[in-house]
Every structure is written in C-alpha cells, then in structure tokens.
Amino acid sequence: MRLGMIALCSGLLCLRFLPVLPGSGALLMLTVLGAALLVSRFHPFGLFLLGLAWACTSAQWALDDRLPSELDGQTLWLQGRVTGLPEADAGVVRFYLEAAESRRTALPQRLRLSWYGAPPLAAGEVWRLAVRLKRPRGLVNPHAFDYEAWLTARRIGATGTVKAGERLHAVDGPSGWRDSLRRRLLAVEARGREGTLAALVLGDGSGLSDADWQILQATGTVHLLVISGQHVALLGGLLYALVLGLFRLGWWPRQWPWLSFACGLAMLGALGYGLLAGFEVPVQRACAMLAVLLLWRWRFRHLGVWLPLLVALTLLLLAEPLASLQPGFWLSFAAVALLAWCFSGRLGPPAAWQVLLRAQWAMALGLLPLLLALGLPVSTSGPLANLLAVPWVGIAVVPLALLGTLLLSLPGVGGSLLWLAGIQLELLFALLAWLAELAPALQLTAAPGWAVLLGMLGVLLALSPVGVPVRLFGALMLLPLLWPPVVAVPDGQAEVHLLDVGQGLAVLVRTRRHEALYDAGPASRSFDSGEKVVLPTLRGLGVRQLDLLLLSHADQDHAGGAAALLAGLPVTRLLSGEAPALQLSRPAEACRDGERWQWDGVQFTTWVWSTATNANDASCVLLVEAQGERLLLTGDIGVAGERHLLDSGRDLHADWLLAAHHGSRSSSSAAFVAAVAPRAVLFSRGWLNSFGHPHPSVVARYRAAGARLHDTAGEGALRIRLGRHGALAGERGESRFWREK
Template sequence: MRTGMMALAVGLLVPLFMPALPPVGVVVLLPVVALMVLPFRSYPVAFLLFGFTWSCVGAQWALNDRLSPVLDGETRWIEGRVTGLPHTSDGVVRFELADARSRHEKLPTLLRLAWYAGPPVNSGERWRLAVKFKRPGGLLNPDAFDHEAWLLAQRVGATGTVKDGQRLREAHWAWRDSIRQRVLAVDAQERAGALAALVLGDGSGLSREDWRILQDTGTVHLLVISGQHIGLLAAVMYLLVAGLARLGVWPMRWPWLPWACGLAFAAALGYALLAGFDVPVQRACVMVGLVLLWRLRFRHLGAWWPLLLAFNGVLLLDPLAGLRPGLWLSFAAVAVLIFTFGGRLGAWRWWQTWTRAQWLIAIGLCPVLLALNLPISLSGPLANLLAVPWVSLVVLPPALLGTVLLPLPYVGEGLLWLAGVLIDGLFRGLALIAGHWPAWVAASMPVWVWAIGALGALLLLLPRGVPMRILGWPLLLILALPPREPLAHGLADVWQLDVGQGLAILIRTRHHTLLYDAGPRFGDFDLGERVVVPALRKLRVEHIDLMMLSHADADHAGGALAITRGLPVARVISGDPPGLPAELSAQACESGRQWQWDGVRFRLWQWADADDSNQRSCVLQVEANGERLLLTGDIDLHAERVLLDSALAVPTQWLQAPHHGSRTSSSMALLKVLNPETVLISRGHGNSFGHPHPTVLARYRKQGLRIYDSAEHGAIHLQLGRFKPARTMRQHRRFWRDLPVLAR
C-alpha cells in the first residue's frame, strides 16, 4: 500500500512540471487503463494513473475558468460577492470577488480586483462594479517568482481594476472579516497587522519592512500561520483533558481519551478555519488527525506513513497545491525532522535537540529553497532558536485567548494588546539580527550543481559515524560558488528585463557590466528593488561598472536608488542629471563619447537642443563583432530626425523601440536608415498609455521586423555578436502560459 501511495503522489505531481497538459482523449483513457491493470495487482501503476488523471482534470478545470482573451482589456459591469479579507494599502483597496456575473459574458469564478481611491469594501458584501479586466499574468524574469502560476494555484481566473461601483447588499456572515476588524482596532505598538497575521493568516497588515525582516531571518512561518501553530494548539487541548483526567476532575462517565483526541482535533480544525485553511494548515490538520487516530486506536503507524498520507490528501483536495512554495517548504521541514530524529541511537538533552533541529532544518531546506528560487536566511537557525518558543509559548496563547474573549469588554482587547507588545519586542530583536545577516539570494546554477549540493545536504543529515559524511560540507558549499562559464571576448550578453511599463536592460561583456535604465517606481512600488536587483543577483552580477539612466522619468530611473543600495555601482551617467536624486551623483551624458570593453564598442549620443526630459534621453549604441544594438530611451520624432545626422545612423540589427512604441516615435525615416531586423519593446500589459501604438506596430510589420514584446514574451535574452535570434522567458514552456508569438 505504501508503494501505491508513493505512486499516487508521483502521479499527482507530474502534470505540474509538464510543458502542456495531455489531450482530453488521453486523460479520459487513463482511468480505463488503470481499472484494467487492477486485476493484475499492479496497484502502483493504477494509483499512478489515477493520480495523474486527477491532477490533469484539476489543472484543466482551473485553466478553463480563466478569463476569455476576448475580454482582456475590456471594461464591463458585473455583480458579485466580496470574499476573503479585503485590505487597503497606499490608497488602493484590494479584494476578491466570487460568483461574478455579467449580462452577456461568462466570467471566472474568482476575480482579484484593485480599486484606486475606492471606498471601504468588506467581506460578504455584494457589489455592482465596472471592471477593466485583465487575464492572469505577471512579470517573467530569470529564476523569479511566477505570479501567473500563483494566481492559477489560487484559482484566480482574472484580475482587474475597478472604475466605478455601488454596494448592493451589506455583509452577511463575514465572521473572519469581523474578527480582523476587531484585531486591527487594537493599538499595540503598531503591531495590529502582525496580530492579524498570527491569528487569521492575513499578512496584508505587515509592512514591506516587516516582510523583509521576516524573510532575512527565516521566520515568515511564525507570523503566517503554519503547522506548528496548529499542532501546538491541538497538543495543549489534549494535555488539558489528560491533566484533568489525571487529577480526577474529568467526569468519569466521559472516557477521557476519545474526548481528548476529539477536542484536540476540533481545536486544530477551528484554528485552521480561522486561518483560511491554506496549504500548511491543511497538512497540519491531516497530520494531527492521523496522530490522534493512532493515539486513539493504539496503533503505531510510523512517522513517514502519516506524512505521505497528508501529502496525498492535500494534493487530492487541491491538485494545484504543488505550485505553491508553502507546500514544499512545510512538508520538507517535517521530512527533515523525521529523517534526522527517527531511529537514532542515544538520547540528546533537550537543548541539544532544540539547537540541532534548527541547524538541520536549515541545511535540509537549503536545496529546496534554491529549487524554489527563494532567498536563504543565513541567520535563520539563530533567529528561530529564539523566536519559535517566544511566539509559540509567549505570544500565541494571549493572542488566541484574546480573540476568543473579544465579546467580553476589555478582556479580549487587553490580551490582544499584550500579545501585540510581545510581538513588537520580537520584531525589534529580529531587526537587529536582520541588520547584520541579510538573506542570501543565490545565483542561477545548472541542475547538476544543484544535485551535488542536495547530495551534500543529505550527507550532513546522516548520523555521525556514517562514512563519507564529512564530504557533505564541500558538496553543499559548491552551491555558494557554482562554476561560471566566461563570456567570449568580443561578445555582449544582453537581457531586457520584464519590468512592466518601464525599461531595464543589462549588458555584460567578459569583465564589465552596464545597466541601461533601472526600472520603474510608482509611489512605494519599486521595481528596481523587487525585480531588477534580484534578477541581477540571479544572473551573477556582483557589481555594476556603469549605470546609464537615459533620462529622469520614473519609469526609467525610478529604481536607481534601490539598485545602488543593493549592488555596488561604480558610476552613474544620465541624459537628465538635474531631474535625478542627488544621492545618485549622476554625471551628464557626453554625446559622441565612445569606449571599448573586452572588444565590445560603446558609443553615446544626445540631442543638444532637446526641450524636455524625453528628448534629452541618452542614446547608447553597442557593437559586438559587427552586430549592433541601439538603445534609445524615450526620444521622439524630433530627436530621431537629428539622430539620423549623427554617427549612429548606420545599419543596426537590434533596435529598442523608442518611447515603448509611442506613436510620437519610431518614424519611418528612422526605420529605413537603421534598417533593423528586430525591435525590442518594453512595456506593461494593458498599460494606460496604449503602448505600443497600432500605427507604430504597422510600421514595424511593414518593414518586416521581428517584434519582441516584454508584455507578451517576458524577459528577453540575446548575445550580441553571434547574429542569432533572441530567447524569451515565455519560451520556457509551462502549461499555464500561453504560447509565445513572435510577431513579424
């Protein structure tokens, strides 16, 4: 049976890694084949096929529930019920709408909406809204978070922006939202948001700085409800009943063991429902249920059997749960503990057990975090050594008890206030640790390097005395220093990152790095910090020799400060230095200046008589082995006319679309003189500016240009000097991504 359960798990997971789902006919045929092999006792094969079929059906169901491409970018009046826990940040109300209906079109079951400067929205209310729809998507960059996969796992069929709306019905049975409002009303050192995260699993009240601290110290699992909290509450309830029975207080006519197990599971399930029943919570409930069942029936199931059943149970409930990092981290952490503490000879003292558990989990999760492209906390073992007992034994009891006692005047609020003060003390301590040891973002590495590191971690988890165990350290440390294949002399490696409505292009030669523009920043939403810096680290950029900011607009230079804080930048030049923050110490663009790095030629140009920041864009020409790339910033038709009289007006294979493809740029005269083969467009999907303009796209097509569009293709990678087509992130096929289309 265990072999069958393992085969079921494999079958449930395989579709999540496939580039495309199998045809419907194949999916229908597989269960028939599974039933045919059952009489031959081929249970693993049958379970494998059943699991594969169930996962494919769940994935296809979610895909079919996504917004129709016809409605992408359209605005419609719809009606629906607000679900989940809405929240407001930076003046934007974000919420989910379920059971949405439109008069003429079929809509997805669940929508994720944003209402700028919108009124308060509460869970359970029914609204009539004018929504501009957008198909699920997200920025696609090398080894970065896949927002589209996350939306699919959340069953979000579309996103959208609310233009107008009216409330049709007040909230009905929105008990989680009511509790959250009471919790957020508690003023405890401004930690009410952390209380809501601990009690309800709602992290929307945590600031960006709070998230950074938790990530740097590896303690996110403490504030976003994890299996640890569920198991702790169940254990407390079980021990309470057992203690009362031992003291003779428990009623004799009620058998204490069934009651202890039942109340412990009821407490765990109640806390899980309060937390929204996410993946770690599902896993914990199944695990707690199995342990209590074993205790009730006095049967020893072993440790791996309940874990495997819990894993299959979560995937059967939600076949797309494997797309969430939380599933892998939660199960991997439990697996590491079972592997390292199960069947070992000799007894450890309690403090040895506790300290070793933290270090062993850190080592065991290291390959998992790398596979998920998540940062690795260097201070995690130390921080968790102190934070886990503090949250579990000191903060959580008054927080939960205060929530339960909220109906009692002053009592519930007082306990929550105390829990908030205790959480504030925790954050102060974690901030000190994070300040000294920030999280480590590992560079991209080949699969074989990761496999060697994973083998090293496995060796270190083995008991002492196992031969070759000491080799685990050098094998694990290879993850920090993966081999690097140097770029050939005379070539330039170019990445146009996917930063939405903005621009950021990385150019590397054999020994030098140049960043052309830094990505956008709009208010507190800084793509330089959130996208560009992590992408540069993944691409093994350790320092930037030159950051060139074409001009001072926020969509090109907004992320510059975050980049200078995240990476050493030797020099900054710009076409519009007065418009940039003084901290950048930007120098002016020197039109006509040229230089060489490792056999690659660079040349600058700027219109001397420009009237505005766009026209003052510093234009960069890169030439490698006779192949040219022209980066134009946001120049317009007037600047283009002057550019055609400069030394840069030569045949150019690659052209970065001026001003994101605006109709005031990309003149036919420019295209005829440069005669490009390919144009690169960097813009946000469904942007409000209408970039690229249909007229400009028609010009590109008339000239027979290949068009690479970041909104359609994600990040774009090419090697200048090889005269080969570019590669795009969307060409890395996943079944939830639309096929990339190379316009021509």
C-alpha cells in the same frame, strides 16, 4: 500500501513539471490504462497514471475557467460577492470576488480585483462593479516570482481593475465575522502592533508595513508572524501537551481516556484556528497533516512515523492537485520530512534544547537546495532568529493573542492581553531588525537541476545520525549548489537581457568581466519592479555588482526601480541623461555625448542631446557593438530626438533596435527607421497597457522595413547573445501549462 501511495503522489506531483496538458483523448487513455493496471502486478504504475490523469483533469478545469480571450482587456459591468479579507496597501484595495455574473457572458468563478481609492469593503457584501478584466498574466523573467503560477494555484480565472461600483447588499449572516473581528483587533491598543496581531490571529498580513516584511524575509521568520501551518500545529501541540500534563500530574479524571481527549482537543483547536485564518490552502494542508498525525498517535503508532506524512500528502494532492504550484507546499512538506529524518530512529529522547538546536540546523541546511530551486532568498540569520523566535512566539505571543481575542468582549481583559502580546511583538521585532542588519538574506546564483538534486541527496547524508561514515561526503555534495558552475561570456561578446518589467524598461548587458544595467524598471506606490523583479533576476543570474547603472532619463517607468537597486547591489558608476532630476541616495553623473569605452572586447558609446527641451529627448542613448553586431538602446527619445541623431551624421545602423518610448507614435519616424535599418526590433511594454503601445502605425512601419518584431509582453524577458549574430530567445518560449502565450 506505502508503495501505492508513493506511486499515486508521484503521478499527482508530475503536474508541476508539465509543459502542456494532454488532450482529452490522451487523458481518457491514461485513465483507462491506469484502471486496467490496478488489477495486475503493475498496480503501482496504474496508480501513477491515475494520479497523473486526475491532476491534469483538475488543472484543465482551472484553465477552462479563465476569462475568454475575446474579453481580455474589456470593461464589463458585473455583480458578485466579496470573499476573504480585502487587503489595503498604498491606496489600493485588493480583494476576491466570487460567483460573479454579467449579462454579456459567463465569467470565471473567482476573480482577483484591485480598486484604487476604494470605499470600505467587507467580506460577504454583494457589489455591482465596472471592471476592466484581464486573463491571468504576469511578468516572466528568469529566477523571478511566477505570478501566473500563483494565480493558477488559487484557481483565479481573471484579474481586473475596478472603475466604479455600488454596494447592492451589506454583509448578510455570519460571512463577515472575520472582517468584523479584524476591525476590533485593529482598534485595540497593542503598542503599534495591531496589524501584526491581525496577521497572527486571522492570517491578514495587510497590516504589516514594508519594513516589517523586509525584516521577516531577511530573518526567515515570515512563517512565524503570519498565521501558517506551523501556528495550527503549534496550537494543537499546546492543547495536547496541556491534557498530557494534567494526566501526569494526576489532575485528569481517571474515567476519561487522556489520549483520546488530547487528540480530539488538539484537532478541535486546530480547526478553530484554521477557521479564524479563513481556512486557505496552507491552513488546510496543516489541518490535514495534523489530523493524520493525531490519528496515527491515537491508533496507528506501530506503523511508523513516515506513514502519516505520506497519507497527508496523498489526501492534500487528491483534494487540490494545483497545490504543487505553490512554493509553500514544497517547503512545508520538506520541513516536516526533514524533522522526521532527523528525529526518528535515534537512540534515546533528546533534551528540549537539543531538539531546538537540531531542528534549526535541519531547517537551515535541509531547505537550502529547495530554496535555491524555487529562487527564494536564503536567510543567513534565519537559524539564530528562529531559535529565539519560535519558542518566543509559540509560548508567549500566540497564546496571549488568541486568548485576548477570545476575551475581547470582556471589558479590559481581552484588550490587556492583546496589549501584553503587543509588547512581546515590539521587543521581538527590535531583535529581528538587529539580526537582519547584522546578517541580511542572500539570493544565491541559480544552480542547474543536477546540482539541486545532488544537494538534496547531500543534505540527507549530512543530517544522518552520528556515526554514518558518509556524512562529510554529504556536506561536500553541497558545493556545486553553493558555487554553481558559471558559463562565462566569451571575450568579444555580450549577453543582453531585456527584462519583462511591464510598462517600463530594464536591460542588462554582460561581458566577460563586467555588467551594466540600462534603466531600472518602473515603480509605483504599490509595486516596485526594481525590488520585486529586477533585483531578484540579477541576483539569480549571478550579478553581484553593477559596473554601470545608466538611467536614460528620470521618468518613473525608467528610473523608478533605481533606489531599490542602489540599496541592494554595489554600483560603481551611476549615469543619466537627466542627472539633476534624479532624487536618489547618491548623485548621478551626467551622460556625455560621444563617450566611448571598451569592456572585454565589446564597444560602448553614449549619445545624448544635452540641450533637449523635454525629458524624453534628453534620454541617454547607448550603442553596444560586439564583433560587428550592434544593439541600439534609445530610451524615450521622440521624433525630435531622432532628428538630432540623424543630423549629427553618426552611423546609426544597428542589428537590434529597442523601439523608442515603448513604440509610441511620437517616436520611430520613417527617416530614423530607414537610417537604423534594424533586422529586429524590441518592444518593452505592459500587456494591454492603457497607452496603446506599440502604436499600430509604428508596428506597420517596422514591418514594412523588413524587421522582425519581439515584444516582452508576448514573449517575456528576451535574451540575445550579441556577437554571435544568432537568434533571440524569450522566457515564454520555455513552456509551462499555466502560462499564457
């Protein structure tokens, strides 16, 4: 039985690592062969094949439900129902629309939409909307968040921006009760922690400020303050403990079997809490795990502790194979498995304080390889923060918040309980903020796959019972994970990464001992690519300090992410072609025309038109040359700026040219293209951007000059080894079945 479930789960989990999905013929063969093997002695292999076939079929259904390619970027009038809790952030409301219909075409079952300056929206309402729709697509960078995997895991067939709309039907029936409850929670007085209470009770994190999120992420406590599987399990455990306590005190009716009532009450409480949270996939996962655990406790305890975990894993993956695309899936099951590993098979029950200490030690050490494999930050203050916060939230905050919510209809009672919960949260956040400042989170250098697997084996050995002779050896197996081998850039060469930051620019140039960043990516009120994209990518690549941050000019699509970079990394020198226009935490030096320097055998030269009459032409241009191979980074210079470079008499020839101004027709003049004569041109731009970059005339001009064209929107982040005179590599070249080409 156990072997069969392991084989079935292995087949289901293989989906996460497939570059492409097999065709319908191959799926049919897998299914037939798997069914045939079920009646043989190779039945575990048959279950593996059936699990793989079902996972691939389910994933193919999700891909087939995406917006047709011919409608990508088109604006349609459609009608649908708002589901879930709309999230408002910096003037943008994001929400899900389901069962959408259009007269022009069939639409995906589920859409994720953004509406700038939206009117009040509520779950259950039916709207008629004009929406610019896009196929699921995200930025693709090494070691950064994979938005396309996130959308696929939630079976979102299209994203879009609402241009106009009208409400056709108000909330009908019980569909809007969560929205109504959220409004009531946000209206109570809770010491400014009303949004946190909504996160705890309803799973709505939109009421948490950016500062709150940073504190929670730095201390590894996000799982505590936004409803998660832990809260569901916690409530179930409290209800179970309540019945057990009454029984041990002799206050439980003897004619009622206490164990049956304890398990049933715990499950009902968990399901009720799950409904409050909208019963999303993480909550479904927790309820399934708790149901299996309670059933095991009630009737099947003699079968061992690993069986309920295996059954829950099997049921969840059968119900939703795409769950394996979510980091939370791996972290939650790994956390439960680590606790089982640490507490099962030990002699004698540990004391309560030993349970807390051992659990936090297991989480801190045991989840480290998985966090690094998923590209997530590691909280150095997490063990202490969780040691204090877990019992605090579980015993003091959650019961007060839930009880206060249930009693909101009683004047003064529910509000008072929520006020007390708010005081607890205010004190807790003060403590967490202090811990975050004392020991901030780290994002370590990405480790190779073999180091991650070795580290996973090492933590299992290190967390073995006392007396196991290989425990110390297990700790040593973590060393390649914490200090992974780094292949240094050879002297005389430069490694160049043109990051995929959408409609903006960020270029990392690395030599053997130095790192420079040319521009910092765009930033807006709702998304800072410096914080969300550039900084995680640099840290994942092992960049711990920038010797130079060169901001070509002060436009937001080039310098918007600079503030986050200056806060997150030490920067030795800050340079810009528009230094006085920048508003940063430190002043920038003015770019100097003709400045030259050498790092590790690589030559750098800056050019700037100091008397330019507009910001774009004031861009600081950077030329990088390694062993005769040249890269020219041009910022946003226009035709006038190009003419100034041509008139200066400089040698502008370059093998690689970053197209100025993202390929705008105001740049890339014929004379400039002829003078540079690039063999390859790089475009940094957003997919289906509203500016129409790159302009067709510019694309035609470069093609006529015989240059190869590379585009971050189509290829993801681009990587060049300057000095090798070799080819370019794009991140989208690393195939993933969910990733758009």
